[in-house]
Amino acid sequence: MNIKSKAKKSIPTSRQRELPGQDLKWIGKNMKRVEDPRLLVGEGEYADDIALANMLHAAVLGSPYAHAKIISIDVSKALALPGVHAVMTGEDVAKVTGVLPCFGSPPVEQRCVALGKVRHVGEPVAIVAADSRYIAEDAVGLIEVEYEPLPVVADLREAVHAKGDAVLHPERGDNNIALQRNFKFGEVDEDFANARKVIKRTLRWPRSGAQPLETCGAVADYNRGSGKFTVHANTSMYNYVGWLWAVSLNVPAHKLNIVPTMAGGSFGSKLFLHKVPIIAATLARATGRPVKYLEDRLENLSSCDHHGSDRYYECELALDADNNMTALKCDVIDDYGAYFQFGIGHHGNALSQITGPYKIRSVEANITAVLTNKCQQGAYRGFGSEVSNFVLERMVDAACDELDLDRVEFRRQNFIKKSEFPYFIPTGNLYDSGDYEAVIDKASQMLDLPGWRKKQAEARKEGRYIGIGLATCQERSVFSSTEFWSLNNVPGFTLTSSAEGVAVKIDALGKAVVKLQAPFWGNSPETMAAQILAEQLQLEPSDISVVYSDTDSGLSGTGPGGSRYTVMIAGALVGASKIIRDKMFLLAAHLLQSTPDKMELRDGQVMIKDTDQGMAIADIAMQAHFFRLSFPDEPEYDTGLDASYTYDHPLTTLPNDDRTDLGIFYPIMGHMCHMPVIEVDIETGRVTFLDYVAVHDCGTVVNPMTLAGHVRGGTAQGIGTTLYEQYDYDEEGQLRTGSYSEYLMPKAMEVPHDVRVGHVETPSPFTEYGIKGGGEGGRMGTPPALAGAIEDALRPLGVKIDALPVTPSRLRGLIREAQGVITRSVPGSRVP
Amino acid sequence: MKTSVELTINGKTYQGDVEPRTLLSDFLRHHAGLKGTHVGCEHGVCGACTVIIDGKTARSCLAFAIQCEGHPIETVESLGTQDDLSPLQQGFWEKHGLQCGYCTSGMLMLATELLRENPTPTRDEIREAISGNLCRCTGYQTIIDSIEHAVTIQAGTAREAAE
Numbered sequence: 001m002n003i004k005s006k007a008k009k010s011i012p013t014s015r016q017r018e019l020p021g022q023d024l025k026w027i028g029k030n031m032k033r034v035e036d037p038r039l040l041v042g043e044g045e046y047a048d049d050i051a052l053a054n055m056l057h058a059a060v061l062g063s064p065y066a067h068a069k070i071i072s073i074d075v076s077k078a079l080a081l082p083g084v085h086a087v088m089t090g091e092d093v094a095k096v097t098g099v100l101p102c103f104g105s106p107p108v109e110q111r112c113v114a115l116g117k118v119r120h121v122g123e124p125v126a127i128v129a130a131d132s133r134y135i136a137e138d139a140v141g142l143i144e145v146e147y148e149p150l151p152v153v154a155d156l157r158e159a160v161h162a163k164g165d166a167v168l169h170p171e172r173g174d175n176n177i178a179l180q181r182n183f184k185f186g187e188v189d190e191d192f193a194n195a196r197k198v199i200k201r202t203l204r205w206p207r208s209g210a211q212p213l214e215t216c217g218a219v220a221d222y223n224r225g226s227g228k229f230t231v232h233a234n235t236s237m238y239n240y241v242g243w244l245w246a247v248s249l250n251v252p253a254h255k256l257n258i259v260p261t262m263a264g265g266s267f268g269s270k271l272f273l274h275k276v277p278i279i280a281a282t283l284a285r286a287t288g289r290p291v292k293y294l295e296d297r298l299e300n301l302s303s304c305d306h307h308g309s310d311r312y313y314e315c316e317l318a319l320d321a322d323n324n325m326t327a328l329k330c331d332v333i334d335d336y337g338a339y340f341q342f343g344i345g346h347h348g349n350a351l352s353q354i355t356g357p358y359k360i361r362s363v364e365a366n367i368t369a370v371l372t373n374k375c376q377q378g379a380y381r382g383f384g385s386e387v388s389n390f391v392l393e394r395m396v397d398a399a400c401d402e403l404d405l406d407r408v409e410f411r412r413q414n415f416i417k418k419s420e421f422p423y424f425i426p427t428g429n430l431y432d433s434g435d436y437e438a439v440i441d442k443a444s445q446m447l448d449l450p451g452w453r454k455k456q457a458e459a460r461k462e463g464r465y466i467g468i469g470l471a472t473c474q475e476r477s478v479f480s481s482t483e484f485w486s487l488n489n490v491p492g493f494t495l496t497s498s499a500e501g502v503a504v505k506i507d508a509l510g511k512a513v514v515k516l517q518a519p520f521w522g523n524s525p526e527t528m529a530a531q532i533l534a535e536q537l538q539l540e541p542s543d544i545s546v547v548y549s550d551t552d553s554g555l556s557g558t559g560p561g562g563s564r565y566t567v568m569i570a571g572a573l574v575g576a577s578k579i580i581r582d583k584m585f586l587l588a589a590h591l592l593q594s595t596p597d598k599m600e601l602r603d604g605q606v607m608i609k610d611t612d613q614g615m616a617i618a619d620i621a622m623q624a625h626f627f628r629l630s631f632p633d634e635p636e637y638d639t640g641l642d643a644s645y646t647y648d649h650p651l652t653t654l655p656n657d658d659r660t661d662l663g664i665f666y667p668i669m670g671h672m673c674h675m676p677v678i679e680v681d682i683e684t685g686r687v688t689f690l691d692y693v694a695v696h697d698c699g700t701v702v703n704p705m706t707l708a709g710h711v712r713g714g715t716a717q718g719i720g721t722t723l724y725e726q727y728d729y730d731e732e733g734q735l736r737t738g739s740y741s742e743y744l745m746p747k748a749m750e751v752p753h754d755v756r757v758g759h760v761e762t763p764s765p766f767t768e769y770g771i772k773g774g775g776e777g778g779r780m781g782t783p784p785a786l787a788g789a790i791e792d793a794l795r796p797l798g799v800k801i802d803a804l805p806v807t808p809s810r811l812r813g814l815i816r817e818a819q820g821v822i823t824r825s826v827p828g829s830r831v832p
Numbered sequence: 833m834k835t836s837v838e839l840t841i842n843g844k845t846y847q848g849d850v851e852p853r854t855l856l857s858d859f860l861r862h863h864a865g866l867k868g869t870h871v872g873c874e875h876g877v878c879g880a881c882t883v884i885i886d887g888k889t890a891r892s893c894l895a896f897a898i899q900c901e902g903h904p905i906e907t908v909e910s911l912g913t914q915d916d917l918s919p920l921q922q923g924f925w926e927k928h929g930l931q932c933g934y935c936t937s938g939m940l941m942l943a944t945e946l947l948r949e950n951p952t953p954t955r956d957e958i959r960e961a962i963s964g965n966l967c968r969c970t971g972y973q974t975i976i977d978s979i980e981h982a983v984t985i986q987a988g989t990a991r992e993a994a995e
Contacts, residue, residue, distance in 0.1 A: 032925055032926060032928075033925070033928070035933070036930060036933075037914040037917065037921075037925065038914060039930060039933030039936060040912075040914075040917060040921040040924055040925060040933075040936060040940070041868065041908065041909070041912065041913060041914050041917070041921065042867060042868015042869070042907075042909055042937050043867075043868070043914070044933045044934075046934065048861070048867075048871070049867045051862075133858075134851060134853065134854075210968075211968055212932070212934070212968060213870070213872040213873075213878055213880050213932070213934040213935050213967075213968055214870065214872065214932070214934045262932075262933075263932065264870065264872075264932050264933065265931075265932040265934055265968050265969060266932075267968070296874055297872070297873040297874055297875065521932070522931045522932030522933075522934075522969055523931070524931075705928050706928065708928075709928050709931055709969070709970060709974060712970060712971035712973055713931065713968070713969045713970050713971045715971055716968075716970075716971035717968070739873075739875055739877070740877035740878055741875070741877055745966060745968070747963050747964070747966060748962050748972040748975075748976070749959065749960075749963045751971050751972055751973070752973075753955070753973070754973065755971060755973060778971075
């Protein structure tokens with residue numbers, strides 16, 4: 001018996017100041033977004049809207065080969081083209097600009113322009129700056145490159161055995177294994193030895209991507225006088241790790257100012273750009289003029305550095321005699337592509353909720369991250385935990401099928417009960433709170449599950465194939481930075497901070513300016529910050545404006561990602577508001593000849609408790625800014641009314657040394673139940689939605705309207721992942737879905753008419769107001785629910801869904817195979 | 833080789849000396865300074881760059897500016913202003929018809945065309961009308977809600993005007 005895992009573990013004390021369940025004026029209400037009016041009239045400032053005087057435009061020559069040595073590059077014709085100001089090869093760039101930031105450890109060397117060798121199709125080989133994008137692209141067409149092709153590694157299982165010339169980064173050893181590690185949490189061998197039943201399944205999750213409609217872009221300026229870069233870019237995390245760009249550019253961090261632009265969608269994929277801004281900055285320094293580089297769509301598809309997870313799983317699930325799930329084993333190979341910017345943080349995500357909402361007591365994870373000749377992985381809504389949700393729920397459905405158990409009742413039986421929180425899962429992560437039965441009950445009721453079961457049975461008699469899916473999944477939120485390194489064999493830079501700062505200023509007229517440390521990237525940061533600050537200081541939201549800091553003026557800020565932003569900004573705003581409130585009370589008490597402890601905020605004024613005496617915030621603000629001599633000569637009365645506050649992660653601990661316990665690193669645990677009802681046309685393989693219910697528990701809801709928007713949007717992306725989308729590389733490493741004509745995404749006809757969204761609110765005991773994250777959930781619940789629905793519809797035929805995407809043609813192939821019409825396995829329809 | 837191109841956009845004349853290969857989307861954004869039209873895929877699939885040419889919606893990334901001389905163009909800037917949103921813009925605001933805002937201009941132009949031809953469309957007709965454009969944020973449902981709501985707002989405005 002492992003003593004360590006049985007020892008009672010301590011939970012850090014909660015820092016929650018604002019309790020859940022208060023009577024609130026703004027939080028919890030549907031509020032129209034303050035971002036919208038300017039976006040609706042076309043006045044959002046996206047990357048391509050930045051125009052600096054004398055600006056040049058960049059274009060990039062991408063590699064046509066997946067793996068090749070660069071023998072020679074002749075840029076003379078390109079340089080001779082009128083209007084061209086610079087053409088730089090990898091060798092030219094390497095003289096002035098270093099390698100790109102990599103969080104993997106040991107790092108994998110990546111450069112903004114390939115040096116000596118290309119490792120995936122689309123990788124930059126040369127860059128051009130010219131008077132216009134048109135001329136720059138003409139110049140790209142005049143660059144002559146001689147390549148010597150190398151063996152291509154395009155299959156993740158073959159990648160494990162690659163040697164010699166097929167190795168992408170020989171300096172790391174004679175193989176393409178980026179990282180391989182076995183983790184055991186709890187008594188997994190014992191639990192499997194004692195199992196009554198073991199369910200086995202092989203599952204395949206395909207490479208897809210976020211596809212924000214705006215590509216990645218940057219406008220860089222280099223001031224030769226001061227030696228300082230200014231880079232405008234649609235990236236996040238710039239106030240966290242933006243200084244790493246300065247390292248790449250070989251300048252001190254204070255010689256780089258990063259200015260955020262609005263992002264036309266990200267879904268994770270603009271988490272931390274590196275190639276695009278470094279290309280723009282390198283050309284700006286070379287030419288002495290501002291340079292804009294905006295990826296075109298092909299570049300974004302083939303070289304954006306943010307492809308989603310690409311995994312092959314062999315899984316086993318152990319059950320005891322009472323049909324309790326006891327143990328889970330996952331043997332996974334993950335195809336990371338050619339580089340390793342984020343290391344295997346994606347599997348940290350997965351391990352934060354690997355056992356889902358269930359009381360599974362032991363886990364083995366055998367992770368192999370391989371390098372192949374494809375664009376590298378980055379972040380996409382779920383960051384790898386959406387895959388483990390899919391895998392676990394597929395295993396649960398498989399268990400129900402093999403043991404002939406009801407999919408609802410089996411889940412309910414295995415749920416962690418409401419009274420058992422906070423709950424440590426075997427990996428060491430803590431779930432803060434939850435009420436999973438309430439969620440599944442609400443979803444069943446909203447859907448009218450018995451009613452649909454009846455309709456399904458009737459339809460089946462008519463030869464129609466209706467299916468009802470069910471997924472009960474976790475949505476971990478508020479990551480801690482320990483997950484960046486805790487899975488590494490060599491931990492590397494073992495950072496433990498993932499804070500979020502905010503600066504709040506009350507101007508002399510009593511209006512507020514909030515400065516955030518991360519960009520707008522399609523979420524609602526201005527609306528959310530306005531709602532929370534309005535609640536805290538009893539201001540009108542229309543009296544609050546929200547701006548985005550650059551790095552010169554920025555505080556520590558990790559930005560959106562891992563569904564952390566609302567929780568973290570709420571923490572920062574509560575902290576900043578307290579400082580401002582205390583000062584207002586101090587000033588008002590002096591002016592009203594009272595004491596601060598007798599002050600309270602009431603109806604937007606600072607009042608003496610139990611009296612009708614008080615002052616408007618605007619009057620106090622005017623005094624604070626302009627009437628210093630009205631107050632005592634003590635420092636606490638000094639001029640101004642503002643506060644900066646940096647909120648640290650509310651609940652995190654370190655992993656242990658042997659990684660049998662990963663510590664608390666993703667504890668603010670949301671939950672969801674998705675129930676799609678679909679019909680399969682067995683002649684065409686088309687899946688049509690008849691109904692869709694999604695109930696989420698994200699703790700205290702700040703804005704139900706925008707949260708429902710995230711749920712529906714995420715659901716649409718989950719539908720894409722399940723039915724249509726794939727970065728489809730052939731055996732030569734050529735991307736067969738390199739345009740939107742081939743990379744298919746749901747449009748209005750491919751989504752449910754009405755995704756009916758419900759909320760259950762189980763507040764977190766650790767965050768302000770009990771808020772949990774909720775930005776990724778839709779995509780984290782839809783794939784297993786929809787795969788289960790298709791299986792349910794095709795139950796009479798016995799079709800199993802083990803691999804995504806289940807495109808109409810693949811599904812038709814599976815159906816025909818099941819019918820015995822064809823016997824040969826349909827390409828791509830089975831786990832490869 | 834540059835040539836003078838003169839376009840009528842939102843009732844106003846814009847002149848630019850541009851290469852004949854200049855796309856309409858680039859002319860709008862970089863020569864006319866009308867940045868409300870967004871470019872998403874540059875190969876005619878996503879529809880973010882949709883504008884109205886001669887009364888019909890079209891992808892501005894698939895047209896040359898020079899082809900559009902003599903053909904009036906309408907962009908998102910022809911709708912309302914921040915202080916006076918058009919019924920469609922108001923509908924999108926109230927029904928959360930946008931998140932990142934990048935596809936929104938194209939969706940608004942599709943809806944503009946729809947409501948001119950069919951002032952009281954059904955939800956199915958709205959869905960059909962927007963089905964050529966991509967939105968990656970909303971899942972489309974609230975875009976349909978927004979356009980439906982705009983019809984109600986427009987009817988209310990018309991009623992007030994009549995009274």
